[in-house]
Amino acid sequence: MILPRGVADLVDFTWLIGGPQGSGVETASTIFSRVCAKAGYQIFGKREFHSNIKGEHSYFEVRVSNKTVRSNSSAVDLMVSYDAETIFRHYSTVAPGGSIIYDLDMRDTETVDVATMDPYFKERLHAEIRRLGVPPTVRGVLDAAARSGVRTYPVSFRDLLADLAEQHGNPRLKLMKRMYNVLGVSLSAGLVGLPRDLLLGSVQDVFSKKAMVKKLNADAAAHAYDSGADLGDLAHALAGAEKLPGTALVQGHQGTAIGKMVAGCRFQSYYPITPASDESVYLESNEILDVKHAGPGSISVVQTEDEISAIGMMIGAALTGVRSSTSTSGPGFSLMAEALGWAGINEVPVVITLYQRSGPSTGLPTRHGQDDLLFAVFGGHGEFPRIVYASGDIEESFYDTCLCFNYSDVYQLPVIHMMDKFLSSTTVTCPVFDPSRITIDRGRLLDSIDGEYRRFQLGGDGISPRSYLGLKDGIFWNTGDESDETGHITEDPVVRRQMMDKRLSRMDIVLERVPEEEQAVCHRTGEYTIVSWGSTKGPILDALEMLESEGVSVGFIQIKMLHPFPARRVERLLEGARVVIDVESNQTGQMGKLFSQSIFRRIDHYILKYTGRGMTCDELHDAISDIIRGGAPHRTVLMHGS
Amino acid sequence: MILPRGVADLVDFTWLIGGPQGSGVETASTIFSRVCAKAGYQIFGKREFHSNIKGEHSYFEVRVSNKTVRSNSSAVDLMVSYDAETIFRHYSTVAPGGSIIYDLDMRDTETVDVATMDPYFKERLHAEIRRLGVPPTVRGVLDAAARSGVRTYPVSFRDLLADLAEQHGNPRLKLMKRMYNVLGVSLSAGLVGLPRDLLLGSVQDVFSKKAMVKKLNADAAAHAYDSGADLGDLAHALAGAEKLPGTALVQGHQGTAIGKMVAGCRFQSYYPITPASDESVYLESNEILDVKHAGPGSISVVQTEDEISAIGMMIGAALTGVRSSTSTSGPGFSLMAEALGWAGINEVPVVITLYQRSGPSTGLPTRHGQDDLLFAVFGGHGEFPRIVYASGDIEESFYDTCLCFNYSDVYQLPVIHMMDKFLSSTTVTCPVFDPSRITIDRGRLLDSIDGEYRRFQLGGDGISPRSYLGLKDGIFWNTGDESDETGHITEDPVVRRQMMDKRLSRMDIVLERVPEEEQAVCHRTGEYTIVSWGSTKGPILDALEMLESEGVSVGFIQIKMLHPFPARRVERLLEGARVVIDVESNQTGQMGKLFSQSIFRRIDHYILKYTGRGMTCDELHDAISDIIRGGAPHRTVLMHGS
Amino acid sequence: MALRVADYKTDVHNDWCPGCGDFGIVNAIQMALAEMGIERDQATIFSGVGCSGKTSHFINTYGIHTLHGRVLTFAQGAKVANPDLTVVAVGGDGDGLGIGAGHFVAAGRRDIDMTYIIFDNGVYGLTKGQASPTLKLGEQPKSLPKPNLNYNVNPIGLAITSGYTFVARGYSYDIRHLKDMIMQAVRHRGTSFLDVLQPCPTYNDINTRDWYAGLDMKDVAERHSRIYKLEDTGYDPAVHYADRGDLDEKISQALIRSLDWGDKIPIGVFYKNEHITSFETRMQEHIPNYIENPPARQRISEEGSPLTDVSGLLGSLLV
Amino acid sequence: MALRVADYKTDVHNDWCPGCGDFGIVNAIQMALAEMGIERDQATIFSGVGCSGKTSHFINTYGIHTLHGRVLTFAQGAKVANPDLTVVAVGGDGDGLGIGAGHFVAAGRRDIDMTYIIFDNGVYGLTKGQASPTLKLGEQPKSLPKPNLNYNVNPIGLAITSGYTFVARGYSYDIRHLKDMIMQAVRHRGTSFLDVLQPCPTYNDINTRDWYAGLDMKDVAERHSRIYKLEDTGYDPAVHYADRGDLDEKISQALIRSLDWGDKIPIGVFYKNEHITSFETRMQEHIPNYIENPPARQRISEEGSPLTDVSGLLGSLLV
Ligand SMILES: Cc1ncc(C[n+]2csc(CCOP(=O)(O)OP(=O)(O)O)c2C)c(N)n1
Ligand SMILES: Cc1ncc(C[n+]2csc(CCOP(=O)(O)OP(=O)(O)O)c2C)c(N)n1
Ligand code: SF4
Ligand code: SF4
């Protein structure tokens, strides 16, 4: 359980590294995360970056604790930076008592020298600088930070590199600014007393491909670590914690990717798009699969010409009886709207993993958002059954991926698995995924045919036995038109009604048969209860623990099945809730609309964020507190993050 | 006002003609409609047809009255048929006291001989025939009809044709089965006493292109009319009515097409699709426009390679300051989902005319449905402003088209104008469209630039002055990414929020500024009140008049603005309504969801139809009566129509 | 028991217009399937949307009537997942070369082992006769309000530049020849493309059966069928050597012939290249046992338990 | 006052990677606009989505950054509505030949007077280096997990068979030549297509600037730039006579040259045909005053009242 900052025995430490995109910030943060995790800490790390390949500002925050952490906090304890932009953008988030390691060389850099800072940010920065009464330089803002109790550690990255060049007898090394990252992370590790061997080990792991580079980086790390250790008096801040066995360090896309492997997905089509394609690239990189009692299996990953083709190919593959999926983001999903309905009318089990990002249109393509929910639920012309299912964190996403495939097979419909950029760009520690908890249920998929076969046989619960292309004697037809039991076109009004009812009755069946806890998770109930979905789970749980430690108990219902909406369960769980608070990362409170249309109840308060940045537990904590205190507006908009 | 069948002085007569598609049924019904309209009657005619070019069954029902009629009734007064399928499909809808003119030659045709009757219909037919205890032939079912009080008139179409061949000295005419249509309509006109000269005039109008054919058909009509007049004793059934001045006979697509011309739409892109493309073809056929005080204008109609291109081209054209639109149906609209968001984020005024048909997927491509509403409201990833506006009948659609262009210009957003197949395949009499009632409001479209220009200037009500491509000094940028005031990309969180709020605040502004009656029309309120939208208006008004004549008063609120949803107005109008009944042509009650999510109130009863056939006033009347009588289920499904 | 043509027919009522060229194509497909002895449940016909799209309902194999313009995407997905299937995709000219042109180009690059047949009637049949992409500039079949404003696409040329390795044309009223083309196409390893000239008597009153037969030609003495067979002229479509010289020659001659129209319209094989690595082979380079153990043959669970063993990957994640 | 190159530059921060070939293309466009003296507010740059898509923000004319793959649709709509605009569409190879290939083919058939420039770098830059459709089979630029599984599309060949009437190639490090190509392209009446070889130093480590310069060639003595200019070889791209003979020859030679790659890569104009009726002329056949009075010039209202007079149509509806 997270306690407020300063409670004894609790480690709750946030590290931030920033720099131009493409310069290696990601590598540095990978190393830091690994070291902390190996040192026994739980971590939550998240990356923010521009829609740009090189040069724009990117940063990574890692929260480190000896308890579970599931979100970022608004305050930073240690920031390391070798570029001015990082300082300008983040100095004010460093908490009093926190620290900044920075590059001496940039002390005199002025705000106007930083071309990548857009005018809007600059304007706000200048206002702040004027208020602080300091010069518009790195030195100026650092002085201001120091005044408010932040420790600032100047370091000459150039000198460190020069030392290394000398050590290796290679003067060209002096120019390798890329190495600033390893230096930065190692300085940090030294300063906070992370175990030195873990750092060196992690650096070597990360650069394992080329021996030369590996050695060089390890030497740099060692040297910088030692310099860091000399810097100050935080030596025991992160000296280590008791390691939980079976802890994994996972990245955002690995939950769904490994979930697909285990679930038996053997075909994935995709068209590149941020933040979805990492998953497909990971699958393709690991396309050959170990299979128990058999030779290697594999997943065919096909990069298509567009998302229309991606969904078409996925459906074609699924018709052969293969578990098939695609992975995309908003713009790609828009292009899939038509074929989604085809899968719906033909009862084809497919899974679309929808990694949301900020819309509308191209929007903020590398930023977070939860704004595709209503589109996932209502997208595509006409009416057809589908399931929309959302995971709250990476660990869940592994198990949920397998559930989604089961749902699609058992109920014979397309499943849209809602993920988002918050999840995809996170690195966290969590209990390693446990495939033994997975069950595969292929529903009424046939493996042989007995007698006459009709794909869309009416009767019973309306879920017909399913043949597949190539199955002996299992011939069927499919069509986007309304069809009869064999799958041939019909315009008969009576059959039309039967078929519409057959398909759509599945929405009730799903709510009846899917276990209630899979539909909505009740974390707690209370007079004030939060309803939410997807990746807000982490910040909410962290905020609720903060409130708890203040003696305030707030309920939380995490809705996982968004469509069909588990109205009865949610209604029942909310019986004792006087005030319902909807937390979402979008502008219009989309889930709140599903909620109200299903249970005819008003949302009392909305807490929304749509800047493209994820919620921190602090800002959420404050917003909830305000509501409980009374007088908060109907709609609170969160703004933290650069 | 429509009174129940049989009330003195009221003419309420339904004529039905059927035959294989492509054989001329449409021509026949056009002639019949024109004759009735010219004779002073109000008419409502609607065509049902298969997704097929030639051979499948198609039929047309024309309801004729001396009062306004807005829908079909379930019962037919006179049916004319020269093919067996028409008899088999429709004999049972002919009301006792009604009449059937049929072709002697087909008397012995058996049900099994009719290949185009699908097995499901045949099965039901056979069951009915068994119940009636007649042979499975045309003669059999006609005997049964006669027993229940239907007058049957056998006619030899072959002989009529032979007479004509003789008259023209051209034996080949005997084989021209196409002419059966003119014969059928003329027999009907003769039987019911429609003025002979009007018939001959209409026939000549319809065949005005080729002199030979015109003459031939006119002769055929004259001859058949006389034979018809000799048939029976209905001679004064439709002898004529007092003609309302300024009455037009219009077809479904003409309201939006002529509306576009008057509204100043000068660019229309489209990709062929039923039932939307008739409008585009009509526009292209009439592309050169008379313009007051100027030389001819024109509308550029571009047939594109797909709907993605159609929406892209429309947006491109709109950016030049030209009022631009496209017209499509469900599958095409699905493909437009992505670019719709682009228009939204860039505040481009465009109008998409969405002629709905039965989905999902290809669905019943030539049948009616209102199942794209939630998709129109929530389609496209991310959140952006839009207006979804629905017309209730063809007359409205003319005025609404002009409103939609004004909305798009004034509020700078995409407008989706909801139409449907019920409307598009209807032919009705109505007061001729009055362009003098139209106002054109282009909102803040600039015609010159004064000083520095920023397309997305913040401040004020958030609606910025609009330049267009090619305007002197009006340079701007657009992007699908989040952008700043000039239209350049930004990822700044503060600007992001400002821009999201700027755009989405327009939803409130629309509800504030659009006159309330344009948002929702209150036809009447009551303890029982119907809420509905779009083309159900006609059947509802007709059903309510039937109820009224029985002394039952039921309210009706027609919601035209579906998004943003006029919650406050609807809520207020419904204050006195104890029971709210939602009438829609879909399976899931889509508008009901918008209703509940906006005003947190349950729909008490749904009356739904999703067989692809439009509602008749009778079946709606019965369903409402059942509800009022008590004990009706929560959801009533209507089934009339073949 | 050997399968006969009749075995490949369904009893679905065929509602194409009398005289429609589509009938000949369906017959030719059924004849080709029978002659090649392909088991009914080992073949799948994928179709697009249009009159032509109904084809899959008339053939008694697996039949997937997809979406307008998307037939190639469904077909390719199925074939990659189950390379044992015989996959034939069919659709209209609007379907394949208008809305579907992007997939047409991409499929050429992939060159998966399947056959694609376009029913080329110059119009959008099912939506009532608008211009299709193969209609020539300025032509005005009866339901166009104005003459066609656009140039036509050249299906043969487009296929060749897109990378199709077998490119041919048939005529729907020469069923034996067409059947032969289909058999060659199905047997070819790689994506084979077949453009079938298909009169639409209802809407295309220009390129009618009589027109193809040359019956409209003024000079009666000189009248001849507009259609001739490439093979009758000694034309050799095949790339014989994997060098640039032969390739250049075969591509150029095919493109030149593809521009022929009017009084001399070639049918037959325009281009054939067997020197291209097949898709399966390319897949094998990534997945060594792809052919023996493609997605469709893999078992994924045993009594509900997953068979995939990810312990290696998971181990690498442990800290 | 004459406009200078600098006038066509915006002060938007350019965040392309150092050394990216895109810089040269933007410069060349700006130089071409300046040299042709096109008023800034009479030109619109439409762009697709990708690194290349940012182009429109760097050029100080109207700039419309559209959607991935859809740039041609927006551009054509604007040009039809306002034929007075100078319209230049730009975008990546993935944008134009992958997701946008269908529009690419259709635009060729329409042949509207505008210019389309593809930034051909063999990769999907902005999504981090996946294979684009122009990447060759088996190549593996650094961010591909496996060698490329597909054949490449041939942009020049595809453009010619799709009907483009001006087809050329430039190289982003030969800015003067590129500027010249752009000017020819803009001046050509009809859709002109320009394939620009654009090294992406970040993701395409195969077709680098050094590679184009031939620096990797083994035999130092024989080293030469891989790029040569068609015009230097006496190549004549133009169709001079409106007969089949000349057309066949010019198309074939262009297609053969379009297959050149490896040690000899041609740039310059591959094909040019001015014997094709322009789109405006074709529109005029429908709408006689289309050019003087296109959509963008028409007044539609006067003090809020519609100017369109539909009384004729309405009269015909009266009963
Ligand atoms: C996305 C989409 N747009 C439009 C349609 C309407 N539509 C149905 S068939 C067809 C064209 C058919 O023409 P073609 O492909 O040439 O086939 P044919 O009927 O000539 O065989 C169209 C446009 C559709 N079904 N889906
Ligand atoms: C519908 C859609 N799918 C995917 C993307 C993601 N995306 C952005 S840029 C890009 C490809 C860029 O490659 P290319 O067109 O070659 O341009 P380059 O970056 O190389 O200039 C993709 C796939 C998108 N924006 N929209
Ligand atoms: S419309 Fe043309 S293509 Fe379609 S079925 Fe009729 S004849 Fe055949
Ligand atoms: S990724 Fe490549 S194409 Fe994109 S900006 Fe960098 S170098 Fe240029």
Ligand SMILES: [Mg+2]
């Ligand atoms: Mg066609």
Ligand SMILES: [Mg+2]
């Ligand atoms: Mg590229």
